[in-house]
Amino acid sequence: MIFKFSKAELIAKKVLDECGLDDPTEFPLNEIILSRKAFYEEVPLDGKEGEIVSYHGKSIIHVNSGIPFESKKRFAAAHELGHYEMHRALQPIFSDTEEDMMNWYKAGPHEMEANEFASEFLMPSEVFHKECERKKFGPDIIEHLSKRFQVSKTAAILKFVKRGNHPVMIVYCKDNKMKWWKSSDDFRYFLEFERDAPPPSGSVAFELFTSNKIYTGDESKQQIWKSDWFRMKNDDEQDTPFFEYCLFVKSFNYSISVIWEK
Numbered sequence: 001m002i003f004k005f006s007k008a009e010l011i012a013k014k015v016l017d018e019c020g021l022d023d024p025t026e027f028p029l030n031e032i033i034l035s036r037k038a039f040y041e042e043v044p045l046d047g048k049e050g051e052i053v054s055y056h057g058k059s060i061i062h063v064n065s066g067i068p069f070e071s072k073k074r075f076a077a078a079h080e081l082g083h084y085e086m087h088r089a090l091q092p093i094f095s096d097t098e099e100d101m102m103n104w105y106k107a108g109p110h111e112m113e114a115n116e117f118a119s120e121f122l123m124p125s126e127v128f129h130k131e132c133e134r135k136k137f138g139p140d141i142i143e144h145l146s147k148r149f150q151v152s153k154t155a156a157i158l159k160f161v162k163r164g165n166h167p168v169m170i171v172y173c174k175d176n177k178m179k180w181w182k183s184s185d186d187f188r189y190f191l192e193f194e195r196d197a198p199p200p201s202g203s204v205a206f207e208l209f210t211s212n213k214i215y216t217g218d219e220s221k222q223q224i225w226k227s228d229w230f231r232m233k234n235d236d237e238q239d240t241p242f243f244e245y246c247l248f249v250k251s252f253n254y255s256i257s258v259i260w261e262k
């Protein structure tokens with residue numbers, strides 16, 4: 001498999017290489033940061049996931065000690081490390097909310113780069129792709145990947161769209177509005193909705209926001225229809241079964257629907 005890497009991903013690879021790591025789960029992240037000559041500390045931060053302050057050639061990364069999940073702390077730390085490696089000469093302070101880490105396409109080029117860095121640093125593409133091989137796609141794969149790489153399911157899903165082994169589309173909804181979507185390069189169908197519209201009525205995301213229905217365990221993969229989400233060629237086109245796995249993150253009232261063809 002040959003991947004095309006962005007600049008931020010290449011820098012993440014270089015840093016891993018300089019640390020002598022093929023797999024970042026082999027070594028504690030705070031020690032990796034220290035070996036890059038930055039300081040790392042977990043402190044209470046109000047309304048922020050992480051921040052980095054650079055002053056007189058010294059940088060300190062703070063991650064919110066109140067974040068309840070290690071996987072999220074890890075992503076925040078790697079995101080700040082990305083700012084350190086790529087942006088510390090351009091801007092002395094970065095202060096990041098959950099919103100900055102989720103709205104990849106809205107928060108500006110530095111935030112997108114820091115997220116791309118974190119994703120590649122924590123889940124190197126080749127290792128990630130190998131981990132998916134010979135496995136049939138479903139919610140259990142996302143669960144496996146998130147455990148394997150010590151990242152949140154959200155982070156694993158975002159990586160899967162880019163580096164997974166099965167064509168999928170993901171749709172991010174917040175407060176019952178579709179905010180952005182992204183599909184694998186080999187996904188062949190197109191949404192026909194506008195930004196900020198509510199998710200379509202046949203979708204699992206719709207059910208979630210309108211009747212609080214959350215599917216878990218064996219039920220998290222739900223059968224839906226192509227026409228629920230996608231443009232049909234014409235009235236005569238026969239509808240076909242698709243699947244939707246809708247991950248809900250209650251604390252921020254957002255969902256990510258992963259949609260794929262049966």
Ligand SMILES: [Zn+2]
Pocket residue numbers: 079083094095096100110111114
């Ligand atoms: Zn940031």
